[in-house]
Amino acid sequence: MIDVVMPQMGESIVEGTLTKWLKKPGDRVERDEPLFEISTDKVDTEVPSPAAGTLAEVLVQEGQTVPINTVVARIDESGAARVATPREEPAVQAAAPVEAAAPEPAKPAVEAAPEVEEPAAAEAVGPLSPLVRRMLREHNLDPRLIKGTGAGGRITKQDVEAYLAARAQAAAAAAPPETPAAAPPPPPSARPEAPAPPETPPSPPEAAPLPRPEAAKVRIEPMSIMRQKIAEHMIMSRRTSAHVTTIHRVDMTRVARMRERYKAEIQQRYGFSLTYLPFITRAAAQALRAYPLLNASIDGTNIVYHNEINIGIAVALENGLIVPVIRNADEKSVIGLQRAIVDLATRARSRQLKPDEVQGGTFSITNFGSYGSLTGTPIINQPQVAILGVGVVEKAPVVVDDDKIAIRSVCLLSLTFDHRLIDGALADQFMLKIKSVLENWSEEVL
Amino acid sequence: MRICEWRELGRIRYGAALELQRELVEKRKRGLIPDQFLLLEHPHVITLGRNGRLEHLLASPEVLERAGIEFFHTDRGGDITYHGPGQVVGYPILDLRGWRKDVVAYVRGLEQVIIEALAEFGLRGEREPGRTGVWIQGRKIAAIGVHVSRWVTSHGFAFNVSTDLSYFRYIVPCGLTAPVTSMAELGVPTDLERVHAALVSAFSRVFECEMIGPVVPVEQAT
Numbered sequence: 080m081i082d083v084v085m086p087q088m089g090e091s092i093v094e095g096t097l098t099k100w101l102k103k104p105g106d107r108v109e110r111d112e113p114l115f116e117i118s119t120d121k122v123d124t125e126v127p128s129p130a131a132g133t134l135a136e137v138l139v140q141e142g143q144t145v146p147i148n149t150v151v152a153r154i155d156e157s158g159a160a161r162v163a164t165p166r167e168e169p170a171v172q173a174a175a176p177v178e179a180a181a182p183e184p185a186k187p188a189v190e191a192a193p194e195v196e197e198p199a200a201a202e203a204v205g206p207l208s209p210l211v212r213r214m215l216r217e218h219n220l221d222p223r224l225i226k227g228t229g230a231g232g233r234i235t236k237q238d239v240e241a242y243l244a245a246r247a248q249a250a251a252a253a254a255p256p257e258t259p260a261a262a263p264p265p266p267p268s269a270r271p272e273a274p275a276p277p278e279t280p281p282s283p284p285e286a287a288p289l290p291r292p293e294a295a296k297v298r299i300e301p302m303s304i305m306r307q308k309i310a311e312h313m314i315m316s317r318r319t320s321a322h323v324t325t326i327h328r329v330d331m332t333r334v335a336r337m338r339e340r341y342k343a344e345i346q347q348r349y350g351f352s353l354t355y356l357p358f359i360t361r362a363a364a365q366a367l368r369a370y371p372l373l374n375a376s377i378d379g380t381n382i383v384y385h386n387e388i389n390i391g392i393a394v395a396l397e398n399g400l401i402v403p404v405i406r407n408a409d410e411k412s413v414i415g416l417q418r419a420i421v422d423l424a425t426r427a428r429s430r431q432l433k434p435d436e437v438q439g440g441t442f443s444i445t446n447f448g449s450y451g452s453l454t455g456t457p458i459i460n461q462p463q464v465a466i467l468g469v470g471v472v473e474k475a476p477v478v479v480d481d482d483k484i485a486i487r488s489v490c491l492l493s494l495t496f497d498h499r500l501i502d503g504a505l506a507d508q509f510m511l512k513i514k515s516v517l518e519n520w521s522e523e524v525l
Numbered sequence: 526m527r528i529c530e531w532r533e534l535g536r537i538r539y540g541a542a543l544e545l546q547r548e549l550v551e552k553r554k555r556g557l558i559p560d561q562f563l564l565l566e567h568p569h570v571i572t573l574g575r576n577g578r579l580e581h582l583l584a585s586p587e588v589l590e591r592a593g594i595e596f597f598h599t600d601r602g603g604d605i606t607y608h609g610p611g612q613v614v615g616y617p618i619l620d621l622r623g624w625r626k627d628v629v630a631y632v633r634g635l636e637q638v639i640i641e642a643l644a645e646f647g648l649r650g651e652r653e654p655g656r657t658g659v660w661i662q663g664r665k666i667a668a669i670g671v672h673v674s675r676w677v678t679s680h681g682f683a684f685n686v687s688t689d690l691s692y693f694r695y696i697v698p699c700g701l702t703a704p705v706t707s708m709a710e711l712g713v714p715t716d717l718e719r720v721h722a723a724l725v726s727a728f729s730r731v732f733e734c735e736m737i738g739p740v741v742p743v744e745q746a747t
Binding site (some may be wrong): 088089090091092098099111113116118119120121122123124125127303304305307308311312398399430431432433434437438 | 576579588601602625673675
């Protein structure tokens with residue numbers, strides 16, 4: 080085994096980040112063939128393999144940073160000796176079955192059910208790399224059908240591919256209906272060196288029963304870059320945070336009255352209509368000031384409190400969404416917030432936003448109510464720790480003081496928070512603050 | 526003194542320049558050619574480095590296409606960047622074993638080349654710790670992204686002379702929110718030819734080599 084180490088790419092360099100493996104475990108690699116890539120300060124470097132052989136072990140994963148001279152991989156340059164003098168644990172176990180298999184070939188044949196892992200079979204042909212094992216499993220192949228051309232007769236990725244290609248060809252040439260569904264596999268004694276059957280695979284048991292998927296019932300289209308970005312972010316967020324959602328009902332009647340009173344005037348004076356969103360944003364900004372943990376983010380085991388309250392407003396685009404940010408939202412009036420929302424949304428839709436207008440958010444609001452949704456459980460916009468979802472504002476019968484029923488404008492506000500940092504009690508206090516600001520709206524000046 | 530050939534490639538599409546670099550890198554590795562310094566311009570193109578984050582691209586492919594901007598994933602270091610007319614792109618194909626086996630020193634060397642070239646126009650380029658590239662008053666004037674294979678370099682720097690900076694709005698340059706600038710924006714309009722000359726002479730000083738050129742295109746040379 081040859082050790083492959085993190086190279087030193089300069090005097091002052093003490094570590095390197097492994098950015099990409101160009102080979103997978105089990106792959107054949109030639110001496111001086113690029114093996115992996117590392118990154119140091121805007122320089123990407125391809126590192127060649129120090130020896131020819133099989134990439135046996137990968138010890139450092141992509142994205143890891145390690146000191147120079149750390150062993151990142153091992154290359155097995157032994158030839159056929161591999162099976163004969165096994166060094167690894169699975170190979171030791173393999174030695175026995177290889178010898179013992181011949182007298183009782185019935186055993187594997189009985190287990191004809193398409194069980195995924197078949198360790199006995201795998202061991203019979205010597206150690207397999209994780210990649211090859213996965214490929215075998217995916218294609219439901221018996222390794223004994225495949226001739227190995229790797230070190231020590233090992234089955235490589237290329238061998239599996241070649242086998243699959245040959246099989247597909249054979250199947251196309253002569254669909255063999257006479258093949259019994261559970262044909263006994265060839266004798267398991269087929270050792271890599273032996274003249275193995277895979278050279279002539281016209282009737283492997285798997286060939287016939289596979290129904291071919293019919294074409295033209297689907298249409299395949301690559302995702303747009305924005306779609307890919309969104310997909311990646313959503314999954315990343317789900318993986319990162321412990322999402323919990325709490326829902327509060329808020330009486331918006333006072334706000335609705337304010338809005339009614341000023342709507343026409345604002346439309347006339349400023350040229351935009353007054354919605355509920357700036358009121359809710361203003362209430363959220365006040366609540367964020369009262370509960371700064373909701374305006375924080377997590378860095379390792381540290382809590383990062385942001386001094387600015389920068390609220391991102393999710394804007395739906397034709398085929399995606401973007402979250403432009405209102406900076407220092409707590410310093411803006413309702414009209415200022417409305418103006419910012421209109422401006423950012425308009426420019427988001429015409430793709431005129433500047434880079435710094437979509438960055439630096441410390442909290443987000445998503446207004447699905449504008450599409451009629453009552454409530455929802457939004458996903459946190461990383462690296463933030465909470466997001467407020469705004470449901471539709473509707474008139475509804477509500478039981479008010481003195482057990483009377485009144486018609487009020489109500490709205491469901493949902494808060495998804497990261498339970499790693501925020502507990503339910505705090506989240507609900509935060510929501511009660513928003514609720515209280517909105518229900519007791521007292522600002523006469525917008 | 527080592528010899529470095531410099532080539533004037535004019536305006537060349539990113540893909541074609543990539544091909545040419547690959548060819549020259551191979552030849553350089555086999556010792557068939559001396560070090561090379563390619564000077565060129567690209568038509569509008571946005572390129573994303575190996576470690577670049579796609580979220581730093583702010584426009585959809587359709588928008589880019591409509592704006593006439595190509596998009597490439599590439600194997601250089603660094604994040605996302607924009608190239609276009611008015612920007613001097615320099616791709617040195619150097620065997621670092623002939624100079625210093627140190628990729629960080631090499632990147633500092635590229636910065637030095639640009640700083641010295643800027644000085645010839647009375648501009649003071651600066652380094653910012655932790656932010657590779659050349660900066661003037663907190664604005665980035667030149668970006669750097671390099672690929673090294675067996676100590677032979679490719680890719681290099683992009684230096685805004687009279688670049689239309691509005692094209693940077695499609696990206697978060699190098700993942701930074703800091704603004705970009707150009708010589709023209711700083712009130713020093715000039716032509717690319719003079720900048721090339723300044724870069725070639727600075728390159729010669731910094732990398733201690735004798736510049737020969739501009740040599741004729743590779744195809745004709747062989």
